[in-house]
Amino acid sequence: MPSWTYFQPFVVSGLALGGVYALSGVGLVVLYRATGVVYLAFGAVGAMGALIAWSLIKDTGVPGWVGWLVCVLFAGAVTLAYGMVFGPALAKRDPLIKAVATLGLTLVLFGVMDLLWTSGGGQSRAIALPTDNGGFVVGQLQVNWTQVIGLGAGIAITVVTGAFLRYTKLGTAMRAMANDRDITATLGVPVRRVEAAAWLGCGVLGGVAGLLLADLVALDAMTLTFLVISSLAAALIARLRSIALTFVAAIAIGLIHDLLTPIQALSNYRDMTPFVLAAVALLVLSRRSVISLSREEA
Amino acid sequence: MGPRYSSDGAVQYALAQHASKIVFDQSNVPGTGYIAAGPAALAANAHVPIVQLTENVPITDANSVAIKEVNDAGPNGAVVLNFTPPQALVILQAAQKLGLENRVKLWGCSTPCDTDFLSQALGPKWNNKLFVNAEMTPATTANTPTINLYKAILSQYGKSVSGGVGSFSEFGFAEAEIVVHALESVQGPYTVASVNAAIRAVQGYNTGMLCQVWSYGSYPMHIPNNEDYTVTPNNGKMVVAQGCTQISSVHPQIAAYRKVAGVAQSAP
Numbered sequence: 001m002p003s004w005t006y007f008q009p010f011v012v013s014g015l016a017l018g019g020v021y022a023l024s025g026v027g028l029v030v031l032y033r034a035t036g037v038v039y040l041a042f043g044a045v046g047a048m049g050a051l052i053a054w055s056l057i058k059d060t061g062v063p064g065w066v067g068w069l070v071c072v073l074f075a076g077a078v079t080l081a082y083g084m085v086f087g088p089a090l091a092k093r094d095p096l097i098k099a100v101a102t103l104g105l106t107l108v109l110f111g112v113m114d115l116l117w118t119s120g121g122g123q124s125r126a127i128a129l130p131t132d133n134g135g136f137v138v139g140q141l142q143v144n145w146t147q148v149i150g151l152g153a154g155i156a157i158t159v160v161t162g163a164f165l166r167y168t169k170l171g172t173a174m175r176a177m178a179n180d181r182d183i184t185a186t187l188g189v190p191v192r193r194v195e196a197a198a199w200l201g202c203g204v205l206g207g208v209a210g211l212l213l214a215d216l217v218a219l220d221a222m223t224l225t226f227l228v229i230s231s232l233a234a235a236l237i238a239r240l241r242s243i244a245l246t247f248v249a250a251i252a253i254g255l256i257h258d259l260l261t262p263i264q265a266l267s268n269y270r271d272m273t274p275f276v277l278a279a280v281a282l283l284v285l286s287r288r289s290v291i292s293l294s295r296e297e298a
Numbered sequence: 299m300g301p302r303y304s305s306d307g308a309v310q311y312a313l314a315q316h317a318s319k320i321v322f323d324q325s326n327v328p329g330t331g332y333i334a335a336g337p338a339a340l341a342a343n344a345h346v347p348i349v350q351l352t353e354n355v356p357i358t359d360a361n362s363v364a365i366k367e368v369n370d371a372g373p374n375g376a377v378v379l380n381f382t383p384p385q386a387l388v389i390l391q392a393a394q395k396l397g398l399e400n401r402v403k404l405w406g407c408s409t410p411c412d413t414d415f416l417s418q419a420l421g422p423k424w425n426n427k428l429f430v431n432a433e434m435t436p437a438t439t440a441n442t443p444t445i446n447l448y449k450a451i452l453s454q455y456g457k458s459v460s461g462g463v464g465s466f467s468e469f470g471f472a473e474a475e476i477v478v479h480a481l482e483s484v485q486g487p488y489t490v491a492s493v494n495a496a497i498r499a500v501q502g503y504n505t506g507m508l509c510q511v512w513s514y515g516s517y518p519m520h521i522p523n524n525e526d527y528t529v530t531p532n533n534g535k536m537v538v539a540q541g542c543t544q545i546s547s548v549h550p551q552i553a554a555y556r557k558v559a560g561v562a563q564s565a566p
Contacts, residue, residue: 096527261362
C-alpha cells in the first residue's frame with residue numbers, strides 16, 4: 001500500500017474534479033426541482049460547446065475569452081431551446097420519459113460532434129486555459145489555478161444557488177414548482193418563465209462545466225458527454241433534492257475515484273466509483289421510505 | 299512492426315539513456331500481456347526495474363494517471379506510453395499542466411505518437427523531452443523522392459485523413475508501394491496463387507521509407523521491419539533524435555526471426 005505522501009497529489013486532483021462534478025450536479029438538481037427533468041444531455045451540450053470554442057480559437061484565431069463565451073452561450077441556448085420546445089409537451093409525462101427524451105438530445109449532439117470533430121484516425125485536440133500555467137506549491141504538491149477554479153466554482157455555485165433558491169423570488173418559485181407545478185401555476189407564478197430560467201441556468205452551468213472538464217480531463221466528445229454520469233450519481237445520492245448533499249457527494253466521488261488510482265489492485269475499477277456510491281446510497285436511503293417514481297398522468 | 303516491438307524500441311531508447319526505472323503504461327484492452335512481455339524482457343536484461351500499468355480508455359482522469367506514472371518512475375526513471383495519440387496527448391498535457399514533465403528523466407512513446415498532430419498539440423515544452431519510436435522514416439524532415447511523393451499524395455488526396463503526416467499514414471503508403479511492386483512482377487493473369495506468390499517473392503525491396511530493405515519471404519514468422527528511428531517533438535515537428543537502431547535481440551521473437559531471416563541490409 002503506498003504511503004500517505006504518495007496519495008497527496010491525488011487529493012488535489014480529486015478535489016478539483018469533484019468540484020466540477022458538484023457544479024454540474026447542482027445544475028442538474030436545480031433543473032430537476034423546477035421542471036422534473038433529469039437532464040441527461042448536460043454533458044453533451046458542454047462537450048459541443050467546448051469543441052466549438054476549440055474550433056473558433058484554433059481556426060479563426062479569435063481570442064480565448066470569445067471562444068469560452070461562445071461555449072457557455074451555446075450550451076445555454078441549446079438547453080433553453082430544448083426546454084421551451086419539449087418541456088411543455090412533456091410536462092405531464094412520467095419522469096422516466098422526460099429523462100429519456102433528453103437522451104435523444106444527447107444522441108443527436110453526439111452524432112453531430114462525431115461528424116464535425118471525428119475522433120477517428122488519431123486526431124488530437126486540447127483546450128488550454130490561461131490558468132493552467134500558474135499555480136503554487138504546497139509541500140511537494142503542485143497545484144495549478146485551473147484546479148483551484150474547479151473546486152472553487154463547485155463551492156461558489158453551491159453556495160450561490162442555495163442562497164438564490166432560498167432568498168430570491170425566482171428561487172422561491174422554482175422550489176414551489178418542485179412541489180407542485182399545477183398549484184404553483186394557479187397561484188399566478190409564471191411557470192413558463194421560471195422553467196425557462198431553470199433551463200437557461202442549467203445550460204450555462206453545462207457550458208462552464210464543459211470548458212473546465214475539457215481542460216481538466218480531455219477535449220473528447222465521448223469522454224465529456226458521459227462524465228455527466230458522475231454528476232448524476234452525486235445528484236442521485238442527494239435524491240435530486242439537496243444541493244448541499246449534492247456538493248458533498250460530488251466531492252466524495254472525485255476524491256475516492258482519484259485516491260484509488262495508486263492502488264494497483266483497484267486502479268482499473270475506479271471508474272465504477274460513481275455507480276457504486278450511488279447504488280449504496282440509494283439502497284441505504286431507501287431502507288425506510290418508499291421512493292415515488294412516477295407521477296399521475298393526465 | 300506492431301505495438302509490442304514498437305514499445306520495445308521506446309523502452310530500449312530509455313534504457314540507452316540510463317533510466318534507472320521504467321514505467322510502461324498502456325490501454326487496458328485484450329492483448330496487453332503480450333505487448334508488456336517485450337519491454338519486460340528488455341528491462342530484465344538491463345537489470346532495470348519495470349512497473350507495468352494499464353488504463354481504461356478513454357482516459358477520464360489524465361491528471362491522476364500522470365501523477366501515478368511520475369510517482370512510480372521517480373526523478374531518474376522513464377515513463378513509456380503505448381496509447382493512441384489522443385490518449386497519449388491527454389496524459390502528456392495533464393503532466394505539463396501539473397508541472398510534471400521534468401520530474402522524470404524522459405518520456406517515451408510507441409509509434410502511434412509519431413504524428414505531426416501530437417507534436418503540434420504538445421508545444422515547445424516537450425521539445426527533446428518525449429522520445430517516440432518511429433517505425434518509418436520521419437517525413438517532416440526527410441527530403442527523398444519517395445517521401446516527397448508520399449507528402450504530395452497525402453496533400454492532394456488525403457485531406458480527410460485525420461492522422462496527418464506520421465508513421466501510420468506512411469504505413470499505408472509503404473504497403474501500397476510493396477503491393478504494387480509485387481503486382482508488377484506477376485507474369486500472366488492475376489489470381490490468388492499468382493498474387494500470393496508475388497508478394498512472398500518480395501526480397502530486399504527498398505521502400506524509401508524504412509531503415510532496412512524489406513522482404514516477405516517464406517519464414518514461419520514475419521518481422522521484416524525491425525530497425526527503427528527515435529524521434530522527438532521540436533517546435534511542432536517530429537525530428538530525429540536517434541537514427542536507425544535495431545530492436546534488441548534480447549526480445550526472443552526478434553532473435554528467432556533474425557535466426558531464420560538474417561539481418562536485412564540497411565536501405566540506401
